[in-house]
Amino acid sequence: MLCLRCSLGLGAVTKQSNGVKTARNVVAQMTFASFTPLRPTIFPSAFTSSLRSPLAPPPSSTSAAATEAQLDLNILPFKPTTHPAMEAMQIRCAPRNTFNPSHFVRKRRHGFLARLRSRTGRMIIKRRRAKRRSTLSH
Template identity: 55%
Template sequence: MNAFRCLRVASTSSCALLRPRTSGTVAVAATAQRLSTPSRARQISLLSPRRPLVPATYSPPSTLAPPGSSSSFANPETLDLVGRISAHPALGSTQIRCGPRDTYNPSHLVRKRRHGFLSRLRTKKGRKMIMRRLKKGRWNISH
């Protein structure tokens, strides 16, 4: 019997040995109280969200047509406003998807840099594309 008692003491954690024992009804009541109190979610205030969020006070411009409507004409005021959405300082922190970008640069060097042979060799997907075109017998492998 003493051997079983030693095994039981060795298997319990050191925290359980140091904690005073309570009666069965007190332990059940403490467990029920812990389970009944709602656990609060941890608030992380130091980390900012990955993407900026649209503020709650933001309302879409009234001059634009609703997304579901199909207007056959677009007046110049609406077209001019769409170009200024992402440039407006008040909306600088919001995320505007599919907004106008001034990144198109139609030059031979830029085309070669983005879609050229050396650019294709740098990435795994580009190398696979070159191999597909070689297998197929394409005369031009890339730009």
């Protein structure tokens, strides 16, 4: 059996039998919970169609034109500025879903010893000492 990505047709399998094609159609109609990757990529998401509600009510307010424009942008399968050759590239400086609210992770990322390890961290500690901050870091 193919994995979820392969069954949604991201180009991994070129020749398929009839049984696999029907299984692919069944899987494409099912709704799955998806986890976003740790680093966002440029390629179009296969799950956007399953996440959108097919029974969305039509806009009935004074800002109907703005709402329709927003819906049109949501219907697009990918960003208009993307290029197929760049679909495997990672997007830098994008929001990620890696927030872990624990003291250990906070200390590891922003703690005093983490600041001492890098040049910019040492500069941060020097600036905070110059301002006579009571807390130099976490």
